[in-house]
Amino acid sequence: MEEFESSSLGRVTVYSIQGCPHCVQAKAILGGLGVPVCDVDVGKHPELRARVKELTGRSSVPQIFFNNIHVGGNDDLQKMAPEELQRLVNVVKKEPLPADAPPLPEENPTESPSGETDGAAELSLLLRELILKLFSEHLSADGKSVDYKGMSGDPAFERYCELAIQLQRVELLSLSREEKLAFFINIYNALVIHGNLRLGAPTNMLQRYKFFNYVSYLIGGELFTLQDIENGVLRGNRRGMAQLLRPFSKTDPRLQVALPDAEPLIHFALNCGAKGCPPIKTYTPKDIDSQLRTAAEAFLENDDSCLVDSGKREVRLSQIFKWYKADFGGTDEKLLKWVLDHMGDSPKKSSLQDVISAGKTKVIFLPYDWSTNGTH
Incomplete structure (x- = not known):
């Protein structure tokens, strides 16, 4: 059986985003079919988003192809009749990949695995990839909850903590608006997970208030709490819930980093670790407005x-x-x-x-x- 599986002529292609529960469910099903599955993370390869939308008419993930046959998303896969699924598996096993097969990303030889970097945007993505790798590997079967305990014992979490220390060296004032949005959204979501792992999840209003006002990273030589990132930087220095004052005073050096105005779309990207929050996704500076939309x-x-x-x-x-x-x-x-x-x-x-x-x-x-x- 193993030999037959490895000699499949075609492939299944899944366009996904790390940390997406529907993607995790779909890949779990596909992984048991005995055919090669190629997972393309459109968070890491945003240049393929437009092409996938063109092919499928959809901007949601996952999008699944058996050779060049578009199946749809996770729901479509789950509702498929067993005999139809078997037919598609046979297509992948017996028919070579056609010329119009869905595209894969081009190899990028310039990526550096070292993680030693002064660039805020680059460091943000490295941290994000690590925390989302942890997140996706420690999701429950239904994709709705996270095994934080299992995650804290993962060696990749220690690597993440080492990288987070580098944040104190980054140069924030050189970031463009788009880089700033992606950087601080990614850092906020990662910091919430980090805070949950170190302190446990807050369970009442007082604990939540403390969590968001004390959990922080040293970034570019300044301390930024979750509250500072959300209301100070991303909302253009507006007062948050239960705040009497703006996060940054007129003489606060962090005010130079704040966006000039509140960006409403950030509210659909920030995840505070509660079930009512939007899902966690990767954000990149390129096309950030379209990703947020x-x-x-x-x-x-x-x-x-x-x-x-x-x-x-x-x-x-x-x-x-x-x-x-x-x-x-x-x-x-x-x-x-x-x-x-x-x-x-x-x-x-x-x-x-x-x-x-x-x-x-x-x-x-x-x-x-x-x-x-x-x-x-």
């Missing part, structure tokens, strides 16, 4: 984050929109317009358009799931 579309398509009730003329939204309403325009009317403008084309978007057009829309904020995404 895709994250917002995915968040709004989820009924746990946005629900439209045409009969009651109600729109139910994640608490994130209540907490940071100022970033989305400050009023219900402007908030609904922002949500509509950032949804992907879908039946839900049409329903929202109809409800808004009818007038007198009621906005309700859904309960937030603060329970940890860690296994107990």
Whole structure:
């Protein structure tokens, strides 16, 4: 059997993102089929995103191909009849890869495995790859929770901690807006995981307040807490929840690093370690705005984050929109317009358009799931 498997003429190609639960589930199924599976991380190879969307008409991951036959995503794979799946496995085993097979990334010989770097953007990606490698390897079978205990015993976590120390040497003032967005989003998500591993997950409001105000990295010679990164840097130095003052005073050197204005799309990229948060993904400076927009579309398509009730003329939204309403325009009317403008084309978007057009829309904020995404 082993010999037959290794002599397969074709391949299965999966376009995925590290840390994506649906990708983990799909790859677990494909790994048991006895055919070569080529996993392409579009987080590391953003140049392939547009090509995959062109081939599939979708921007979500995973996207799965048996030779050049597009199967779809994780749900499509799971719903497939066993005989149809077996037929596709036989295609991969017996038919050579056709000329129009989905593309693989070009080899990049310039990548340095040493990790010794002064570049903030480069170090951010190295850290991100390590923490996401840990994250994806320690996800539960359903992809919804993380085995933090198992992760803390992984040698890759020690390597991550060594790399994190290098953050104190990076030069932040040289970063462009796009590099700054990707760097601080990646660092925030990694720092939350690091904080969870070292201190355990906060379980009540007081613990959460302490966690976000004390868990920190020394970056470029200055201390940045999670609160400083989110509200100081990424929200253009705006007050956060339960904050009386802006994070940075006028004389604070960290103010030079802050974005000039709040960037609302960061709220769909930052993961605070709770089940109500958006999923963890890799962000790169190139096309960062389009990556963030895709994250917002995915968040709004989820009924746990946005629900439209045409009969009651109600729109139910994640608490994130209540907490940071100022970033989305400050009023219900402007908030609904922002949500509509950032949804992907879908039946839900049409329903929202109809409800808004009818007038007198009621906005309700859904309960937030603060329970940890860690296994107990």
